[in-house]
Protein backbone atom coordinates (compact mmCIF):
# COMPACT_ATOMS: atom_id res chain seq x y z
CA UNK A 318 0.00 0.00 0.00
CA UNK A 319 1.06 3.60 -0.52
CA UNK A 320 2.74 5.24 2.44
CA UNK A 321 1.38 8.12 4.50
CA UNK A 322 1.74 11.11 2.20
CA UNK A 323 3.04 9.57 -1.01
CA UNK A 324 0.16 8.01 -2.86
CA UNK A 325 0.47 5.58 -5.74
CA UNK A 326 -1.58 4.10 -8.55
CA UNK A 327 -3.29 0.72 -8.14
CA UNK A 328 -3.32 -1.23 -11.38
CA UNK A 329 -3.94 -4.93 -11.87
CA UNK A 330 -3.84 -5.57 -8.14
CA UNK A 331 -0.56 -3.76 -7.43
CA UNK A 332 0.38 -0.41 -5.88
CA UNK A 333 3.00 1.34 -7.94
CA UNK A 334 4.44 4.65 -9.07
CA UNK A 335 3.62 6.16 -12.46
CA UNK A 336 5.67 4.56 -15.24
CA UNK A 337 7.68 7.77 -15.67
CA UNK A 338 7.64 8.42 -11.88
CA UNK A 339 5.86 11.77 -12.31
CA UNK A 340 4.05 13.04 -9.21
CA UNK A 341 1.78 15.94 -8.33
CA UNK A 342 2.11 17.88 -5.05
CA UNK A 343 -0.38 17.57 -2.19
CA UNK A 344 -1.16 20.90 -0.54
CA UNK A 345 -2.46 21.29 3.01
CA UNK A 346 -5.34 23.81 2.72
CA UNK A 347 -4.88 24.92 6.35
CA UNK A 348 -1.24 25.94 5.80
CA UNK A 349 -0.85 26.15 2.00
CA UNK A 350 2.30 24.01 2.41
CA UNK A 351 3.16 20.99 0.29
CA UNK A 352 2.98 17.90 2.47
CA UNK A 353 3.09 14.98 0.08
CA UNK A 354 2.65 13.77 -3.45
CA UNK A 355 0.44 11.67 -5.64
CA UNK A 356 1.48 9.64 -8.68
CA UNK A 357 0.40 11.04 -12.05
CA UNK A 358 -0.55 8.32 -14.54
CA UNK A 359 0.95 8.19 -18.02
CA UNK A 360 -0.80 6.94 -21.15
CA UNK A 361 0.86 3.56 -20.73
CA UNK A 362 -0.41 3.36 -17.12
CA UNK A 363 -3.93 4.10 -18.37
CA UNK A 364 -3.62 1.49 -21.11
CA UNK A 365 -2.57 -1.03 -18.48
CA UNK A 366 -5.56 -0.11 -16.32
CA UNK A 367 -7.88 -0.53 -19.32
CA UNK A 368 -6.38 -3.89 -20.24
CA UNK A 369 -6.47 -5.22 -16.68
CA UNK A 370 -10.09 -4.11 -16.16
CA UNK A 371 -11.11 -5.75 -19.42
CA UNK A 372 -9.23 -8.98 -18.57
CA UNK A 373 -11.01 -9.21 -15.22
CA UNK A 374 -14.47 -8.47 -16.64
CA UNK A 375 -15.75 -11.95 -17.51
CA UNK A 376 -14.70 -13.61 -14.27
CA UNK A 377 -16.11 -10.77 -12.14
CA UNK A 378 -19.40 -10.59 -13.98
CA UNK A 379 -19.90 -14.34 -13.76
CA UNK A 380 -18.88 -14.57 -10.11
CA UNK A 381 -21.90 -15.36 -7.97
CA UNK A 382 -23.72 -12.18 -6.98
CA UNK A 383 -23.85 -13.46 -3.43
CA UNK A 384 -20.04 -13.51 -3.32
CA UNK A 385 -19.76 -10.05 -4.85
CA UNK A 386 -22.12 -8.78 -2.18
CA UNK A 387 -20.17 -10.53 0.58
CA UNK A 388 -16.94 -8.89 -0.60
CA UNK A 389 -18.57 -5.45 -0.39
CA UNK A 390 -19.89 -6.13 3.10
CA UNK A 391 -16.43 -7.36 4.16
CA UNK A 392 -14.86 -4.21 2.68
CA UNK A 393 -17.33 -2.11 4.68
CA UNK A 394 -16.21 -3.83 7.90
CA UNK A 395 -12.52 -3.35 7.05
CA UNK A 396 -13.04 0.30 6.19
CA UNK A 397 -14.92 0.84 9.46
CA UNK A 398 -11.90 -0.38 11.43
CA UNK A 399 -9.64 2.08 9.59
CA UNK A 400 -12.06 4.99 9.60
CA UNK A 401 -10.40 6.88 12.48
CA UNK A 402 -7.02 7.18 10.73
CA UNK A 403 -8.61 7.61 7.32
CA UNK A 404 -10.68 10.55 8.63
CA UNK A 405 -7.51 12.27 9.86
CA UNK A 406 -5.91 11.90 6.40
CA UNK A 407 -9.05 13.24 4.72
CA UNK A 408 -9.28 16.20 7.07
CA UNK A 409 -5.62 17.13 6.48
CA UNK A 410 -6.00 17.00 2.69
CA UNK A 411 -9.43 18.50 2.29
CA UNK A 412 -9.72 20.94 5.20
CA UNK A 413 -12.98 19.57 6.62
CA UNK A 414 -13.10 19.02 10.38
CA UNK A 415 -12.33 15.62 11.88
CA UNK A 416 -15.99 15.34 12.93
CA UNK A 417 -17.11 15.95 9.35
CA UNK A 418 -14.53 13.52 7.97
CA UNK A 419 -15.54 10.84 10.49
CA UNK A 420 -19.20 11.31 9.55
CA UNK A 421 -18.31 11.01 5.89
CA UNK A 422 -16.49 7.70 6.43
CA UNK A 423 -19.53 6.37 8.32
CA UNK A 424 -21.61 7.11 5.21
CA UNK A 425 -19.01 5.47 2.94
CA UNK A 426 -19.13 2.32 5.10
CA UNK A 427 -22.93 2.36 5.03
CA UNK A 428 -22.88 2.69 1.23
CA UNK A 429 -20.56 -0.30 0.74
CA UNK A 430 -22.71 -2.30 3.13
CA UNK A 431 -26.05 -1.33 1.56
CA UNK A 432 -24.91 -2.28 -1.94
CA UNK A 433 -23.35 -5.51 -0.69
CA UNK A 434 -26.52 -6.49 1.16
CA UNK A 435 -28.79 -5.71 -1.80
CA UNK A 436 -26.54 -7.03 -4.58
CA UNK A 437 -28.38 -10.33 -4.99
CA UNK A 438 -31.91 -8.96 -5.18
CA UNK A 439 -30.83 -6.24 -7.65
CA UNK A 440 -29.25 -8.71 -10.05
CA UNK A 441 -32.11 -11.21 -9.87
CA UNK A 442 -34.25 -11.76 -12.98
CA UNK A 443 -37.51 -9.83 -12.91
CA UNK A 444 -40.45 -12.04 -14.04
CA UNK A 445 -43.07 -10.49 -16.34
CA UNK A 446 -45.70 -13.21 -16.25
CA UNK A 447 -45.21 -16.83 -17.36
CA UNK A 448 -43.50 -16.17 -20.70
CA UNK A 449 -41.32 -13.15 -20.20
CA UNK A 450 -38.67 -11.82 -17.88
CA UNK A 451 -36.06 -9.13 -17.60
CA UNK A 452 -32.49 -10.20 -16.87
CA UNK A 453 -30.19 -7.53 -15.43
CA UNK A 454 -26.65 -7.86 -16.80
CA UNK A 455 -23.47 -5.89 -16.00
CA UNK A 456 -22.69 -3.29 -18.67
CA UNK A 457 -18.90 -3.71 -18.52
CA UNK A 458 -15.91 -1.57 -17.59
CA UNK A 459 -16.73 1.68 -15.76
CA UNK A 460 -14.67 4.88 -15.78
CA UNK A 461 -15.42 6.72 -12.52
CA UNK A 462 -14.33 10.30 -11.78
CA UNK A 463 -14.75 11.61 -8.26
CA UNK A 464 -14.15 15.07 -6.75
CA UNK A 465 -12.38 16.37 -3.66
CA UNK A 466 -15.27 17.68 -1.57
CA UNK A 467 -16.66 14.35 -0.30
CA UNK A 468 -14.09 11.94 -1.71
CA UNK A 469 -14.87 8.98 0.57
CA UNK A 470 -18.63 8.83 0.25
CA UNK A 471 -18.68 9.80 -3.43
CA UNK A 472 -16.19 7.05 -4.29
CA UNK A 473 -18.29 4.55 -2.34
CA UNK A 474 -21.42 5.69 -4.22
CA UNK A 475 -19.76 4.82 -7.54
CA UNK A 476 -17.62 1.79 -6.71
CA UNK A 477 -20.08 -0.14 -4.56
CA UNK A 478 -23.02 -0.28 -7.03
CA UNK A 479 -20.72 -0.86 -10.03
CA UNK A 480 -19.04 -3.80 -8.28
CA UNK A 481 -22.36 -5.13 -7.00
CA UNK A 482 -23.67 -5.08 -10.58
CA UNK A 483 -20.61 -7.03 -11.76
CA UNK A 484 -18.63 -4.25 -13.49
CA UNK A 485 -14.87 -3.68 -13.16
CA UNK A 486 -13.91 -0.06 -12.48
CA UNK A 487 -11.13 2.35 -13.33
CA UNK A 488 -11.40 5.10 -10.74
CA UNK A 489 -9.77 8.48 -11.14
CA UNK A 490 -9.65 9.81 -7.61
CA UNK A 491 -9.31 13.53 -6.90
CA UNK A 492 -5.66 14.56 -6.96
CA UNK A 493 -6.20 16.96 -4.01
CA UNK A 494 -7.61 14.22 -1.75
CA UNK A 495 -6.08 10.87 -2.75
CA UNK A 496 -6.17 9.14 0.63
CA UNK A 497 -9.90 8.35 0.52
CA UNK A 498 -9.50 6.48 -2.75
CA UNK A 499 -6.45 4.65 -1.42
CA UNK A 500 -8.17 3.60 1.83
CA UNK A 501 -11.31 2.39 0.06
CA UNK A 502 -9.44 0.52 -2.67
CA UNK A 503 -7.23 -1.06 -0.02
CA UNK A 504 -10.31 -2.19 1.95
CA UNK A 505 -11.74 -3.75 -1.22
CA UNK A 506 -8.44 -5.51 -1.94
CA UNK A 507 -8.28 -6.97 1.58
CA UNK A 508 -11.90 -8.04 1.28
CA UNK A 509 -11.02 -10.12 -1.79
CA UNK A 510 -11.73 -8.06 -4.90
CA UNK A 511 -9.67 -9.84 -7.58
CA UNK A 512 -6.78 -8.18 -9.42
CA UNK A 513 -7.90 -5.88 -12.21
CA UNK A 514 -11.48 -5.45 -10.98
CA UNK A 515 -10.67 -2.14 -9.27
CA UNK A 516 -7.95 0.11 -10.68
CA UNK A 517 -7.08 3.50 -9.25
CA UNK A 518 -5.37 6.29 -11.15
CA UNK A 519 -4.58 9.94 -10.52
CA UNK A 520 -3.07 12.48 -12.87
CA UNK A 521 -4.01 15.32 -15.18
CA UNK A 522 -7.82 15.05 -15.25
CA UNK A 523 -8.34 16.20 -18.81
CA UNK A 524 -5.74 13.74 -20.16
CA UNK A 525 -7.12 10.84 -18.17
CA UNK A 526 -10.75 11.37 -19.13
CA UNK A 527 -9.88 11.89 -22.80
CA UNK A 528 -7.84 8.70 -22.92
CA UNK A 529 -10.22 6.48 -20.99
CA UNK A 530 -13.35 7.64 -22.78
CA UNK A 531 -11.73 7.23 -26.20
CA UNK A 532 -11.45 3.50 -25.45
CA UNK A 533 -14.27 1.21 -26.52
CA UNK A 534 -13.41 -0.95 -23.49
CA UNK A 535 -15.17 1.62 -21.27
CA UNK A 536 -18.94 1.14 -21.29
CA UNK A 537 -20.07 3.51 -18.52
CA UNK A 538 -18.93 6.97 -17.45
CA UNK A 539 -19.84 8.11 -13.96
CA UNK A 540 -18.75 11.60 -12.91
CA UNK A 541 -19.36 13.95 -10.00
CA UNK A 542 -18.15 17.52 -10.47
CA UNK A 543 -18.99 20.75 -12.21
CA UNK A 544 -21.57 21.18 -14.95
CA UNK A 545 -18.88 22.57 -17.28
CA UNK A 546 -16.70 19.45 -16.96
CA UNK A 547 -19.76 17.18 -17.08
CA UNK A 548 -20.64 18.61 -20.50
CA UNK A 549 -17.10 18.00 -21.76
CA UNK A 550 -17.18 14.40 -20.56
CA UNK A 551 -20.64 13.76 -22.02
CA UNK A 552 -19.32 15.04 -25.35
CA UNK A 553 -16.36 12.64 -25.18
CA UNK A 554 -18.65 9.77 -24.16
CA UNK A 555 -20.89 10.44 -27.17
CA UNK A 556 -18.22 9.08 -29.54
CA UNK A 557 -18.49 5.59 -28.05
CA UNK A 558 -22.06 6.03 -26.77
CA UNK A 559 -20.93 5.22 -23.26
CA UNK A 560 -23.73 5.40 -20.73
CA UNK A 561 -23.36 8.49 -18.53
CA UNK A 562 -24.24 9.14 -14.91
CA UNK A 563 -23.58 12.82 -14.29
CA UNK A 564 -23.89 14.30 -10.80
CA UNK A 565 -23.18 17.96 -11.47
CA UNK A 566 -23.50 21.34 -9.84
CA UNK A 567 -26.32 22.86 -7.83
CA UNK A 568 -27.51 26.22 -6.54
CA UNK A 569 -30.11 25.17 -4.03
CA UNK A 570 -32.88 27.49 -2.87
CA UNK A 571 -34.54 27.48 0.55
CA UNK A 572 -38.05 28.92 0.71
CA UNK A 573 -38.85 30.10 4.25
CA UNK A 574 -42.62 30.68 4.48
CA UNK A 575 -44.37 33.12 6.82
CA UNK A 576 -45.36 30.32 9.24
CA UNK A 577 -41.86 28.80 9.42
CA UNK A 578 -40.37 28.03 12.81
CA UNK A 579 -37.17 30.10 12.77
CA UNK A 580 -35.81 28.33 15.85
CA UNK A 581 -35.77 25.22 13.67
CA UNK A 582 -34.95 26.74 10.27
CA UNK A 583 -31.97 28.97 11.09
CA UNK A 584 -29.78 26.37 12.87
CA UNK A 585 -30.68 23.74 10.27
CA UNK A 586 -29.71 26.03 7.38
CA UNK A 587 -26.55 27.23 9.10
CA UNK A 588 -25.36 23.73 9.93
CA UNK A 589 -25.98 22.28 6.48
CA UNK A 590 -24.79 25.33 4.58
CA UNK A 591 -21.43 25.68 6.28
CA UNK A 592 -20.55 21.98 6.47
CA UNK A 593 -17.38 21.36 4.45
CA UNK A 594 -17.01 25.17 4.17
CA UNK A 595 -20.05 25.24 1.90
CA UNK A 596 -18.42 23.03 -0.74
CA UNK A 597 -21.33 20.66 -1.26
CA UNK A 598 -23.29 20.35 -4.48
CA UNK A 599 -26.58 20.37 -2.56
CA UNK A 600 -25.73 23.04 0.04
CA UNK A 601 -28.41 25.72 0.33
CA UNK A 602 -27.20 28.90 -1.34
CA UNK A 603 -30.19 31.18 -2.05
CA UNK A 604 -32.58 31.85 0.82
CA UNK A 605 -35.99 33.30 0.00
CA UNK A 606 -37.87 34.51 3.07
CA UNK A 607 -41.50 35.64 3.43
CA UNK A 608 -41.38 39.41 3.83
CA UNK A 609 -43.09 39.38 7.25
CA UNK A 610 -40.23 37.25 8.66
CA UNK A 611 -37.37 38.71 6.65
CA UNK A 612 -35.78 41.11 9.17
CA UNK A 613 -36.00 38.57 12.00
CA UNK A 614 -34.59 35.81 9.80
CA UNK A 615 -31.72 38.01 8.62
CA UNK A 616 -30.83 38.94 12.20
CA UNK A 617 -30.83 35.31 13.36
CA UNK A 618 -28.97 34.01 10.31
CA UNK A 619 -26.28 36.68 10.63
CA UNK A 620 -25.82 35.83 14.32
CA UNK A 621 -25.60 32.11 13.55
CA UNK A 622 -23.03 32.72 10.79
CA UNK A 623 -20.89 34.97 12.99
CA UNK A 624 -20.81 32.41 15.80
CA UNK A 625 -19.27 29.66 13.68
CA UNK A 626 -15.74 28.88 14.91
CA UNK A 627 -13.32 28.86 12.01
CA UNK A 628 -9.97 27.21 12.51
CA UNK A 629 -7.59 24.37 11.74
CA UNK A 630 -9.51 21.22 10.85
CA UNK A 631 -7.69 19.11 13.44
CA UNK A 632 -8.67 21.40 16.35
CA UNK A 633 -11.69 19.81 18.10
CA UNK A 634 -13.15 23.29 18.76
CA UNK A 635 -13.25 24.11 15.03
CA UNK A 636 -16.68 24.14 13.41
CA UNK A 637 -15.58 25.16 9.90
CA UNK A 638 -12.17 24.55 8.34
CA UNK A 639 -10.52 26.18 5.33
CA UNK A 640 -11.73 25.85 1.77
CA UNK A 641 -10.11 23.04 -0.17
CA UNK A 642 -7.91 24.96 -2.59
CA UNK A 643 -6.88 28.36 -3.91
CA UNK A 644 -9.36 28.10 -6.81
CA UNK A 645 -12.26 28.31 -4.37
CA UNK A 646 -10.85 31.43 -2.70
CA UNK A 647 -10.53 33.10 -6.11
CA UNK A 648 -14.11 32.08 -6.94
CA UNK A 649 -15.43 33.59 -3.67
CA UNK A 650 -13.58 36.85 -4.40
CA UNK A 651 -14.95 37.01 -7.94
CA UNK A 652 -18.56 36.31 -7.00
CA UNK A 653 -18.63 38.74 -4.06
CA UNK A 654 -16.88 41.54 -5.94
CA UNK A 655 -19.31 41.18 -8.84
CA UNK A 656 -22.32 41.28 -6.47
CA UNK A 657 -21.01 44.31 -4.57
CA UNK A 658 -20.18 46.12 -7.83
CA UNK A 659 -23.83 45.65 -8.81
CA UNK A 660 -25.09 47.03 -5.47
CA UNK A 661 -25.31 44.05 -3.09
CA UNK A 662 -24.67 44.51 0.63
CA UNK A 663 -22.35 42.28 2.69
CA UNK A 664 -24.09 41.48 6.00
CA UNK A 665 -21.21 39.43 7.40
CA UNK A 666 -17.97 37.91 6.08
CA UNK A 667 -17.02 38.93 2.58
CA UNK A 668 -13.22 38.77 2.66
CA UNK A 669 -10.58 36.10 3.07
CA UNK A 670 -9.16 35.75 6.59
CA UNK A 671 -5.78 37.43 6.90
CA UNK A 672 -3.75 34.34 7.80
CA UNK A 673 -2.16 31.40 5.99
CA UNK A 674 -4.64 28.79 4.75
CA UNK A 675 -7.64 29.02 2.44
CA UNK A 676 -9.97 30.43 5.10
CA UNK A 677 -13.14 32.17 4.01
CA UNK A 678 -15.72 33.14 6.65
CA UNK A 679 -19.47 32.51 6.39
CA UNK A 680 -20.75 35.31 4.17
CA UNK A 681 -24.29 36.67 3.80
CA UNK A 682 -25.28 38.97 0.94
CA UNK A 683 -28.52 40.96 0.74
CA UNK A 684 -29.94 43.29 -1.89
CA UNK A 685 -28.38 41.16 -4.61
CA UNK A 686 -29.57 42.25 -8.08
CA UNK A 687 -31.03 39.49 -10.21
CA UNK A 688 -28.26 39.68 -12.79
CA UNK A 689 -25.43 39.19 -10.24
CA UNK A 690 -23.29 36.15 -10.98
CA UNK A 691 -23.68 34.81 -7.44
CA UNK A 692 -27.36 34.12 -8.16
CA UNK A 693 -26.52 32.08 -11.27
CA UNK A 694 -23.06 30.49 -10.93
CA UNK A 695 -22.78 27.71 -8.38
CA UNK A 696 -21.04 29.39 -5.40
CA UNK A 697 -19.62 26.14 -3.97
CA UNK A 698 -18.46 27.93 -0.85
CA UNK A 699 -19.75 29.60 2.33
CA UNK A 700 -21.85 32.31 0.64
CA UNK A 701 -25.59 32.72 1.22
CA UNK A 702 -27.84 35.23 -0.49
CA UNK A 703 -31.04 36.41 1.22
CA UNK A 704 -34.08 37.98 -0.42
CA UNK A 705 -37.67 38.64 0.68
CA UNK A 706 -40.74 37.40 -1.23
CA UNK A 707 -44.43 38.35 -1.16
CA UNK A 708 -46.29 35.47 -2.80
CA UNK A 709 -45.74 31.74 -3.15
CA UNK A 710 -45.73 32.05 -6.95
CA UNK A 711 -42.95 34.63 -6.75
CA UNK A 712 -40.91 32.43 -4.37
CA UNK A 713 -41.22 29.39 -6.62
CA UNK A 714 -40.35 31.37 -9.73
CA UNK A 715 -37.28 32.83 -8.04
CA UNK A 716 -36.25 29.46 -6.58
CA UNK A 717 -36.33 27.91 -10.05
CA UNK A 718 -34.49 30.76 -11.77
CA UNK A 719 -31.16 29.00 -12.36
CA UNK A 720 -29.96 26.41 -14.82
CA UNK A 721 -29.51 23.98 -11.91
CA UNK A 722 -32.02 21.53 -10.46
CA UNK A 723 -30.32 19.45 -7.80
CA UNK A 724 -31.84 20.13 -4.37
CA UNK A 725 -34.42 22.54 -2.94
CA UNK A 726 -35.58 23.08 0.62
CA UNK A 727 -38.51 24.74 2.31
CA UNK A 728 -39.78 25.54 5.79
CA UNK A 729 -43.53 25.70 6.44
CA UNK A 730 -46.15 24.01 8.57
CA UNK A 731 -49.07 24.40 6.18
CA UNK A 732 -50.06 21.36 4.14
CA UNK A 733 -51.15 23.48 1.15
CA UNK A 734 -47.80 25.34 1.08
CA UNK A 735 -45.90 22.05 1.33
CA UNK A 736 -47.85 20.64 -1.59
CA UNK A 737 -47.33 23.79 -3.71
CA UNK A 738 -43.59 23.77 -3.02
CA UNK A 739 -43.08 20.04 -3.57
CA UNK A 740 -44.94 20.34 -6.89
CA UNK A 741 -43.46 23.67 -7.93
CA UNK A 742 -39.75 23.40 -7.09
CA UNK A 743 -37.69 22.10 -10.03
CA UNK A 744 -35.15 19.87 -8.33
CA UNK A 745 -34.11 16.26 -8.07
CA UNK A 746 -34.74 16.39 -4.31
CA UNK A 747 -37.09 18.55 -2.23
CA UNK A 748 -36.84 18.51 1.58
CA UNK A 749 -39.45 20.04 3.88
CA UNK A 750 -38.52 21.45 7.32
CA UNK A 751 -35.30 19.56 7.08
CA UNK A 752 -31.98 19.73 5.23
CA UNK A 753 -30.38 16.48 4.31
CA UNK A 754 -28.37 15.10 1.48
CA UNK A 755 -27.80 11.73 -0.07
CA UNK A 756 -28.37 8.36 1.55
CA UNK A 757 -27.29 4.87 0.56
CA UNK A 758 -30.80 3.51 0.11
CA UNK A 759 -32.42 6.14 -2.13
CA UNK A 760 -31.80 7.44 -5.65
CA UNK A 761 -30.35 10.93 -5.88
CA UNK A 762 -29.81 12.87 -9.08
CA UNK A 763 -30.27 16.25 -10.62
CA UNK A 764 -32.48 17.62 -13.35
CA UNK A 765 -31.81 20.50 -15.78
CA UNK A 766 -28.05 21.20 -15.87
CA UNK A 767 -27.42 19.41 -12.58
CA UNK A 768 -26.98 16.25 -14.62
CA UNK A 769 -28.77 13.01 -15.36
CA UNK A 770 -28.83 9.46 -14.06
CA UNK A 771 -29.02 8.38 -10.43
CA UNK A 772 -26.74 7.28 -7.65
CA UNK A 773 -27.98 5.44 -4.59
CA UNK A 774 -30.60 2.80 -3.93
CA UNK A 775 -31.84 0.40 -6.58
CA UNK A 776 -31.40 2.93 -9.40
CA UNK A 777 -27.75 3.37 -8.40
CA UNK A 778 -27.10 -0.29 -9.25
CA UNK A 779 -29.32 -0.19 -12.36
CA UNK A 780 -27.04 2.56 -13.71
CA UNK A 781 -24.43 -0.16 -14.32
CA UNK A 782 -26.77 -2.78 -15.77
CA UNK A 783 -28.44 -3.47 -19.07
CA UNK A 784 -31.91 -4.97 -18.76
CA UNK A 785 -32.13 -7.89 -21.17
CA UNK A 786 -35.69 -8.58 -22.24
CA UNK A 787 -36.30 -12.33 -22.58
CA UNK A 788 -39.47 -13.45 -24.42
CA UNK A 789 -41.03 -16.80 -25.13
CA UNK A 790 -39.95 -18.63 -21.99
CA UNK A 791 -42.91 -21.00 -22.09
CA UNK A 792 -42.65 -21.71 -25.84
Ligand code: NAD
Pocket residue numbers: 462463464465466491492522523524526527541542543544546549550564565566567597598644645695696697
Ligand atom coordinates in the same frame (compact mmCIF):
# COMPACT_ATOMS: atom_id res chain seq x y z
P1 NAD B 1 -13.36 21.43 -11.78
O1 NAD B 1 -14.66 21.44 -12.47
O2 NAD B 1 -12.13 21.69 -12.55
O3 NAD B 1 -13.13 20.02 -11.06
C1 NAD B 1 -14.14 19.35 -10.33
C2 NAD B 1 -13.71 17.88 -10.25
O4 NAD B 1 -13.71 17.35 -11.56
C3 NAD B 1 -12.28 17.70 -9.73
O5 NAD B 1 -12.25 16.57 -8.90
C4 NAD B 1 -11.44 17.49 -10.97
O6 NAD B 1 -10.35 16.64 -10.73
C5 NAD B 1 -12.42 16.84 -11.91
N1 NAD B 1 -12.15 17.19 -13.29
C6 NAD B 1 -11.88 18.42 -13.78
N2 NAD B 1 -11.69 18.36 -15.11
C7 NAD B 1 -11.84 17.07 -15.46
C8 NAD B 1 -11.78 16.37 -16.68
N3 NAD B 1 -11.56 16.99 -17.84
N4 NAD B 1 -11.97 15.04 -16.66
C9 NAD B 1 -12.23 14.40 -15.51
N5 NAD B 1 -12.32 14.98 -14.32
C10 NAD B 1 -12.13 16.31 -14.29
O7 NAD B 1 -13.45 22.44 -10.63
P2 NAD B 1 -12.75 22.56 -9.24
O8 NAD B 1 -12.17 23.90 -9.15
O9 NAD B 1 -11.91 21.38 -8.86
O10 NAD B 1 -14.05 22.45 -8.37
C11 NAD B 1 -14.97 23.52 -8.30
C12 NAD B 1 -16.20 23.28 -9.10
O11 NAD B 1 -16.45 21.91 -9.26
C13 NAD B 1 -17.36 23.85 -8.34
O12 NAD B 1 -17.76 25.06 -8.91
C14 NAD B 1 -18.43 22.83 -8.43
O13 NAD B 1 -19.35 23.21 -9.44
C15 NAD B 1 -17.78 21.60 -8.94
N6 NAD B 1 -17.78 20.47 -8.02
C16 NAD B 1 -18.93 19.81 -7.86
C17 NAD B 1 -18.98 18.73 -7.01
C18 NAD B 1 -20.25 17.99 -6.78
O14 NAD B 1 -20.37 17.34 -5.77
N7 NAD B 1 -21.20 18.02 -7.73
C19 NAD B 1 -17.84 18.33 -6.34
C20 NAD B 1 -16.65 19.03 -6.54
C21 NAD B 1 -16.64 20.10 -7.41
